[in-house]
Amino acid sequence: MALVVFNQKGGVGKSTITCNLAAISASQGLRTLVIDLDPQGNSSSYLLGETATEDQPNVGGFFDFCLSFSFKPLTATDFVIPTPFDKLHLMAANAELNELQTKLESRQKIYKLREALQQLSEDYDRIYIDTPPALNFYTRSALIGATGCLIPFDCDEFSRKALYTLLDNVQEIKADHNPELDVKGIVVNQFQPRANLPQRIVDELIAEGLPVLQPYLPSSVRIRESHEQSRPMVYLDPKHRLTQALVELHDTLFAKPKKKASKSR
Template structure:
């Protein structure tokens, strides 16, 4: 049975999509069958893995609305052992259209039942909001990874997200775990970056991944070529960071 992991933080620009693409690709490289679901209407995870989103026929929108089975929405990527259910800007409409649906928080969970056993891990790249699509992702997920950038205001909004997770555990998904907090965009030269690492680790000692994702130009360049950092530049520091994270994640999951 596959494990579903949402990658979520309502703050934008914290490295959610970068982490979704590169962690999923790294897990695939380590020979686990992996699926990435793009649940962000900006569709950056889809274009970042080389999907032509303008000509997408079936994607996350159709799956969420139960207009198409999830199996039909799966596309291969250019990364080993990694498939994707891609998004399109149409996904914005789902936020409004699902409001009146019965079981509206469970639409994604229901849709993924038929494919969950076909993958070792399913990652969901969430939008930078706590709207209905993100609630669907957290209701469908077994656990959540929360990226936190090593910059000023890093912890701002984290309390709100943790409260949202708590209410989802109470109302919709009692089995939802926090997989871990992931420190991103770390710059060792900046005192602030080091202070944020200390602060997050002192507040949440049991929850923070040991691996820290450092700022890396090659990581920023890779999506414009439609490739993960592993494919774009396997020798880069960014690739090393994400492979280390994948190994830590698998060890945590006894793999």
């Protein structure tokens, strides 16, 4: 399964959610890959920390290869590197993504990532894709190639207004390019249960029939320490309440639907 984590609004926790869900998948023994399409490279920094180097294979190299006519037999896996965590690999971001975007658009390479995901799915059980805070070439490429979309949401009115546009954009891509694409759910992030506004906004979203996922992820200063140490929560503090909420969210996302009991005659 390839899961895109996307929101056009910045600062909603895309990279944090991407890396922590991926780390949980890996900690459960699943072959897991993170693809970082955001030129800011927050997911890459989060997972690599001081082990990151400028000359390492990266997603910019993959897209640059897509523009070339090289006969060199490279595949998508050639742009993947290991992280310090067992079974967790990364296709890292780099600054060249901004420069490559116009060339990729003009050369109509929008389906190249989908082809790569089909190949990578043979080597990985779970693929998580972190996206820029914009519906640009890279985000569209990810949505066209993925099987699911996860939407981080922080509880304010600006996020709510952006959410409706985002859902319309995802449905348009589903209709035009990728009938397998589904919104797996809205992840409520940095939730403060004692504040009236967040609870009211979430309740209204649920009343509208939107797929708000449980549990809500609580606000915690511990996540900043996780970022600073480049250790996802499941490795940094597995018993913390935020870690437990992330694990529950992960297991809810990937729970197999229960079979309905057959009626006895």
